[in-house]
Amino acid sequence: MNDVFADRVVTGSEDRLAEMFGGSLGENGIKFSAGNPNSELFPIAQMKQAFNKAIDKSGSQIFEYQTVSGFEKLRERLAQWAGQTADINITADNILVTQGGQQALDLIGKLMLNAGDEIVVEAPTYVGALSAFDQYDPCYYDVEMDDDGINLEQLELVLQAHPNIKLLYTVPDFHNPTGVTLSFRKREKLVELAERYDFFILEDTPYRDLRYKGIKLPAIKSFDRHGRVLYVSSFSKILMPGLRVGWVAADKILIERLRKLKTSSDLETPGIVLAALDQYMENNDLSKHIAEMLPTYRSRLEAMLAVLDKTMPTDVRYTRPEGGFFIWLTLPEVIDAQKLLSEICIPKDRISFVPGKVFYAQRNRKNGMRLNFSGVDEEQIKVGITKLAKSIRSAITANKVGAVL
Amino acid sequence: MNDVFADRVVTGSEDRLAEMFGGSLGENGIKFSAGNPNSELFPIAQMKQAFNKAIDKSGSQIFEYQTVSGFEKLRERLAQWAGQTADINITADNILVTQGGQQALDLIGKLMLNAGDEIVVEAPTYVGALSAFDQYDPCYYDVEMDDDGINLEQLELVLQAHPNIKLLYTVPDFHNPTGVTLSFRKREKLVELAERYDFFILEDTPYRDLRYKGIKLPAIKSFDRHGRVLYVSSFSKILMPGLRVGWVAADKILIERLRKLKTSSDLETPGIVLAALDQYMENNDLSKHIAEMLPTYRSRLEAMLAVLDKTMPTDVRYTRPEGGFFIWLTLPEVIDAQKLLSEICIPKDRISFVPGKVFYAQRNRKNGMRLNFSGVDEEQIKVGITKLAKSIRSAITANKVGAVL
Numbered sequence: 001m002n003d004v005f006a007d008r009v010v011t012g013s014e015d016r017l018a019e020m021f022g023g024s025l026g027e028n029g030i031k032f033s034a035g036n037p038n039s040e041l042f043p044i045a046q047m048k049q050a051f052n053k054a055i056d057k058s059g060s061q062i063f064e065y066q067t068v069s070g071f072e073k074l075r076e077r078l079a080q081w082a083g084q085t086a087d088i089n090i091t092a093d094n095i096l097v098t099q100g101g102q103q104a105l106d107l108i109g110k111l112m113l114n115a116g117d118e119i120v121v122e123a124p125t126y127v128g129a130l131s132a133f134d135q136y137d138p139c140y141y142d143v144e145m146d147d148d149g150i151n152l153e154q155l156e157l158v159l160q161a162h163p164n165i166k167l168l169y170t171v172p173d174f175h176n177p178t179g180v181t182l183s184f185r186k187r188e189k190l191v192e193l194a195e196r197y198d199f200f201i202l203e204d205t206p207y208r209d210l211r212y213k214g215i216k217l218p219a220i221k222s223f224d225r226h227g228r229v230l231y232v233s234s235f236s237k238i239l240m241p242g243l244r245v246g247w248v249a250a251d252k253i254l255i256e257r258l259r260k261l262k263t264s265s266d267l268e269t270p271g272i273v274l275a276a277l278d279q280y281m282e283n284n285d286l287s288k289h290i291a292e293m294l295p296t297y298r299s300r301l302e303a304m305l306a307v308l309d310k311t312m313p314t315d316v317r318y319t320r321p322e323g324g325f326f327i328w329l330t331l332p333e334v335i336d337a338q339k340l341l342s343e344i345c346i347p348k349d350r351i352s353f354v355p356g357k358v359f360y361a362q363r364n365r366k367n368g369m370r371l372n373f374s375g376v377d378e379e380q381i382k383v384g385i386t387k388l389a390k391s392i393r394s395a396i397t398a399n400k401v402g403a404v405l
Numbered sequence: 406m407n408d409v410f411a412d413r414v415v416t417g418s419e420d421r422l423a424e425m426f427g428g429s430l431g432e433n434g435i436k437f438s439a440g441n442p443n444s445e446l447f448p449i450a451q452m453k454q455a456f457n458k459a460i461d462k463s464g465s466q467i468f469e470y471q472t473v474s475g476f477e478k479l480r481e482r483l484a485q486w487a488g489q490t491a492d493i494n495i496t497a498d499n500i501l502v503t504q505g506g507q508q509a510l511d512l513i514g515k516l517m518l519n520a521g522d523e524i525v526v527e528a529p530t531y532v533g534a535l536s537a538f539d540q541y542d543p544c545y546y547d548v549e550m551d552d553d554g555i556n557l558e559q560l561e562l563v564l565q566a567h568p569n570i571k572l573l574y575t576v577p578d579f580h581n582p583t584g585v586t587l588s589f590r591k592r593e594k595l596v597e598l599a600e601r602y603d604f605f606i607l608e609d610t611p612y613r614d615l616r617y618k619g620i621k622l623p624a625i626k627s628f629d630r631h632g633r634v635l636y637v638s639s640f641s642k643i644l645m646p647g648l649r650v651g652w653v654a655a656d657k658i659l660i661e662r663l664r665k666l667k668t669s670s671d672l673e674t675p676g677i678v679l680a681a682l683d684q685y686m687e688n689n690d691l692s693k694h695i696a697e698m699l700p701t702y703r704s705r706l707e708a709m710l711a712v713l714d715k716t717m718p719t720d721v722r723y724t725r726p727e728g729g730f731f732i733w734l735t736l737p738e739v740i741d742a743q744k745l746l747s748e749i750c751i752p753k754d755r756i757s758f759v760p761g762k763v764f765y766a767q768r769n770r771k772n773g774m775r776l777n778f779s780g781v782d783e784e785q786i787k788v789g790i791t792k793l794a795k796s797i798r799s800a801i802t803a804n805k806v807g808a809v810l
Contacts, residue, residue, distance in 0.1 A: 003607065004571060005520045005662065006541065039465040047468065049461045051677075056451045060444040063452065063647035099504065099671035106670045114411045131669045135515065136411070167411060200409065233667065242468035244675040257410065264536040265511045265670065266504035268680050270649040272456075 007115075008135050025350050030384035032331050032371045033352040035176065035325060041293045042240050046284050047276065051282070054275035064269035068263045070097025070247070071334050074278045076245050081286075083348060085209055086219035088231060094249050096258050099269050101234035101246035105132040107261045108202055108230055108248070112167055113138045120158060120168040120199075122150050122329070124359030124368060126176045129169055129204065140361035141165065145175070147319070149182030152189055159197040167200050172220055174207040174324025177359045177370035181322060191223040199228075206234040206246075209290050211323035212298035227251035235277065237325070238290050243273055297374055301327075303381045304373040311389035313396060318371075325374040328356075331367040332400050338366060340391065349387040413520075413540050430755050432643070435789035437776045438757040440581070446698045447645050451689050452681065458688070459680035471676035473668045475502025476630050479683045483652050486691075490614055491624035493636060499654050501663050504674050506611050506639035506651035510537040512666045513607055513635055517572055518543045525563060525573040525604075527555050529733070529764030529773060531581045534574055534609065544625070545766035546570065547631025550580070553723070554587030557594055564602040572605050577625055579612040582764045582775035586727060589622050604633075611651075613640040616728035617703035632656035640682065642730070643695050648678055702779055706732075708786045709778040716794035718801060718805040723776075730779040733761075736772040736797060739804050743771060745796065754792040760800060 054062060069075065075092035082088040082095075083158060098104040106127065113119065113136035121130070123142035133140075141158050144151040152171060157167055170190070172182035182190075192203050203220045207347060221229040227250070234246035248258060263270070280286075304327060308318055318329040337355035345351050356368025373381065430436060459467060474480065480497035487493040503509040510533065518524065518541035526535070528547035536779045538545075546563045549556040555575060564570055575595070577587035587595075599606050626634040632655070639651035653663060667673070685691075709732060713723055723734040736742060742760035750756050761773025778786065 004517060006515065006517055006522070008515070008519075036470060039469050042465040042468050044460065048457065051456050051460070052453065053458070055449065060447040060449050063447050063449070063645035064444050065441060065646045099674075102669075103671040110411065110413070112409060112411055114413075117411070128669075128672070133664070135669055240468035241470045244671065244673065244674045261540070264507075264533075264540055266649065267506040267533075268649065269504075270675060271647045273675050273678065278492070368406050 008137050017380075025346060025352055029350040029352065030376060030380045031352050032373075032376060032384060032388075033354050034372050034375045035235050036327075036372075036375045037241065038293070038296060038374055041296060043280075043284065043289055047240070047280055050279035050283065051272070053255075053279045054272060057279075057337040058275060062271050062275050066268050068259055068268045069094070070274050071278060074274055074281075077278070077281050079249075080084050082231070082233075082249055084287075086205075086231070087222035088219055088249060089222075090249050092254060093252050096248045096255050096262065096276060098246045098248060098262065099240070099266065100236055101204065102128055102132065103262070103265070104232040104246050104248045105129050105202075105204065106135070107258050107265065108232075109133045109136045109138075110261050110330070111254070111257055112200070115240050117163040117167075118162050120155065120165055122170060122175070123361070123363050123365075124356060125361065126171055126204065127168065129359045130361055133169070142361055143218060145178055146181055147180060147191055149175070149180055149186050151273075152193070154184060156193065159193065159199070162250075163197070165197065165199050166345040167202060167309050168194070169204065169379055170202050170220070171203045173205045173217075174210065174321050174326070176207070176324070177326050177354065177356070177368075178328035179319045179321030179324050179326045180328075181214075181217070182220070183282060187217065187220045188223050190220055191225075191228065194228040195226060201229045202232065203229055204232045206237045207324035208233065209238050210294070210325070212294055212301055214322040218310065221249065227254070230254060231397040239277075239280075239286070239337055243277060245269065245273065245277055276355065291375075297325075300373045300378060300381060303378040304371065307382055307385040308389075311386050313389070315396065316392060325372050327371045327373060329369050331369070332396060332399075333367050335392070335395050336370045341369075344391045344395070345388065349391055351384045351387055353388070413542050430751060430757055434755040434757065435781060435785045436614075436757050437757050437778075437781060437789060437793075439780045441777075441780045442642050442646065442730075443646070443698070443701060443779055446701060448685075448689065448694055451655050452645070452685055455681040455684035455688065456677070458684045459677060462684075463680060467676050467680050469676075471673055471679070473664050473673045475500070475674065475679050476676075476683060479679055479686075482683070482686050487636070487638075487654055489692075491610075491636070492627035493624055493654060494627075495654050498657055499660060499666065501653045501660050502679060503651045503653060503667065504671065504672055505535065505641060505646070505649045505758070506609065506637050507533055508667070508670075509637040509651050509653045510534050510609065511540070512663050512670065513637075514538045514541045514543075515666050515670075515726050516659070516662055522572075523567050523570040525560065526572055526766050527575060527580070528770075529582050529761060530574065530766065530768070531576055532763045533562055535766055538574070547766055550583055550585055552585060554580070554585055554591050555595075557591060557598070561598065564598065564604070568602070570604050572607060573599070574607045575607065575625070576609050578610045578622070579615065579726050579731070581612070581729070582731050582759065582761070582773075583733035584724045584726030584729050584731045585733075586619075587625070592622065592625045596630075596633065599633040600631060607635045607637065608634055609637045610643045612673050612729035613638065614643050615699070615702060615730070617699055617706055617725040625735070626654065627802065632659070635659060644682075644685075644691070648682060650674065650678065650682055702730075705778045705781065705783060705786060708783040709776065709790060712787055712790040713794075716791050718794070720801065721797060730777050732776045732778060734774045734776055736774070737801060737804075738772050740797070740800050741771040742774045745800055746774075749796045749800070750793065753788075754796055756789045756792055758779065760794070
């Protein structure tokens with residue numbers, strides 16, 4: 001039956017996203033594998049009120065067909081938000097509201113990528129982006145991540161070797177999966193490179209406002225002078241993922257094209273959801289809501305770093321993020337994180353993480369893992385990471401005496 | 406800047422959907438161009454209650470990430486609905502909930518169509534489907550519409566001449582744009598042809614339950630023995646378009662693939678919307694709601710046919726639908742409906758319709774127009790169609806004396 005499917009389905013993509021989640025952990029399992037915000041922090045009462053107000057205010061109109069772009073008033077709020085939180089100077093016309101950040105990535109791939117088109121991604125990078133781009137069958141070039149973001153020397157070598165590169169995809173703030181943040185200097189420099197080597201930058205930054213220490217940096221897009229940066233953000237991490245609201249900010253000519261592609265893809269995002277979000281932002285202070293969440297996430301990050309410091313063998317390295325949801329842990333090269341997960345951590349320890357392989361476009365590295373700290377409490381962190389450290393230590397020892405893991 | 410875009414964007418598709426809507430009509434204009442249900446019939450109070458119940462019942466959980474398929478309980482309801490309304494025997498596993506019918510069409514295009522792949526469409530056909538398929542750059546073959554649906558003799562000639570045809574797209578019930586319904590005999594025969602000539606059928610039927618006279622026919626999918634039919638339906642016309650909920654029913658192997666494509670495209674449809682729909686269906690009788698809408702739509706259809714019969718010149722033909730939202734009107738071949746619209750009907754009569762060209766994959770016919778009767782009241786129908794008939798009559802006369810329209 002395979003000949004009925006398009007090539008993109010057969011050869012383009014395994015199910016990268018589904019692969020992230022291993023077997024079942026049972027009731028008392030500890031999940032470091034999720035990418036979820038803490039649902040205890042959701043402003044449910046306010047959101048319920050917002051839905052009711054949206055319906056009371058607009059009546060049946062809100063359940064008619066709306067506009068593909070998203071309401072102008074909401075886009076004005078987002079433009080203001082982009083100015084306030086990311087130093088980006090845009091208007092409502094520069095914005096397209098999307099079905100979560102994921103649809104923004106899909107539409108940008110649809111807009112720009114022919115089969116075989118060349119694109120640079122970080123190694124590792126966000127698996128959902130690979131999953132979206134895979135559909136358009138591009139040619140990926142990996143560039144290493146340093147502690148201050150993508151390695152620019154290596155990037156420049158890649159750009160010189162491949163002058164047709166069209167797009168660079170980056171998660172500059174509290175990177176998924178590594179937690180690393182791109183430095184100020186590198187942000188400025190990336191835009192220079194985009195102009196010199198004639199490519200676009202897709203800046204994907206759902207975690208931007210979740211900074212627990214250090215100083216906020218301007219967005220890459222704030223350095224953009226010639227419309228080379230497409231900025232993607234989302235309400236999934238700062239408010240609620242179930243709303244499925246994200247947005248792209250870019251030059252009008254790009255937004256116009258993306259709007260047409262969204263029309264063909266799903267006509268529009270449900271008006272009632274956008275109207276409720278608009279009401280929520282009208283009647284509540286989103287910045288204050290975010291500020292109130294930060295202490296919980298900060299404590300969890302600090303708790304996880306403290307247990308890692310205390311328990312991990314010296315040949316295991318890990319990042320020290322200043323925000324976001326994730327810490328990235330690098331095992332000695334001989335250890336396969338996928339095997340560790342499926343053979344020991346899930347069945348014996350009843351803990352889960354995401355093995356690193358899925359985050360590499362080439363799937364060529366096996367010794368990394370992504371640990372989520374936002375969705376687990378401090379007790380779970382203490383118990384789970386201690387078990388993980390013990391299992392890693394055993395695996396390293398076993399490996400040294402010749403067993404294969 | 407065009408070289409940054411993928412070929413599909415540059416060459417594949419003009420903005421077919423946007424093109425449907427002409428200039429502004431002003432305040433007292435009469436729109437026969439829309440495809441909207443009558444929003445006065447929306448069950449707003451019940452839907453508001455459904456949103457509240459969904460939030461009260463699930464709390465913060467409903468705003469977390471959900472599942473890409475849509476809740477199992479909702480899919481069970483849809484399977485039951487498919488049995489009850491279309492004689493289709495399926496389970497929840499055969500269903501993927503989508504962001505309106507439009508996303509179902511997009512995902513099926515994404516699943517099946519490589520650039521250049523061959524697909525049969527009706528002439529004319531639903532413009533939103535062309536807009537979705539255009540993204541994947543297929544090769545279209547047109548087959549004429551008779552009064553009882555697609556012309557099977559012509560279809561068979563096309564299938565014989567092009568043995569690689571993969572897919573046939575059809576709107577069998579109260580076809581958009583013609584209003585025509587595919588006969589029982591042709592439904593059965595289409596499935597036979599799909600088996601003989603080895604292609605799939607995409608049965609798109611959002612208007613199915615809006616029948617105002619005559620006897621309901623089983624779905625094409627009800628004749629399907631070997632998984633050759635993908636059945637697409639939607640809540641946009643029978644409940645509310647702003648919910649953006651549609652669904653595909655197909656063999657599990659196809660649903661599994663479509664689910665992966667949806668994950669890559671937007672992760673999932675907002676859980677709160679699906680939970681509210683589920684609550685609505687739990688606490689209300691959707692069949693009863695539909696039955697209560699029928700008299701309004703039936704009266705509008707009959708009113709439009711009566712004015713057409715009374716006012717139209719004899720060389721103008723039109724369909725006599727038994728349901729749905731649209732009547733298709735065919736002008737003498739020398740008249741260009743687009744020009745009639747933009748030069749006379751919009752500026753002088755302040756009425757609008759959709760000129761036929763956009764509904765043809767090849768855009769090669771100019772003398773058809775789609776008239777919507779569901780969104781206009783009987784007085785508007787009387788006034789608007791009378792004006793339209795007068796303008797058509799003038800255009801025909803002018804044309805006979807040598808003016809060009």
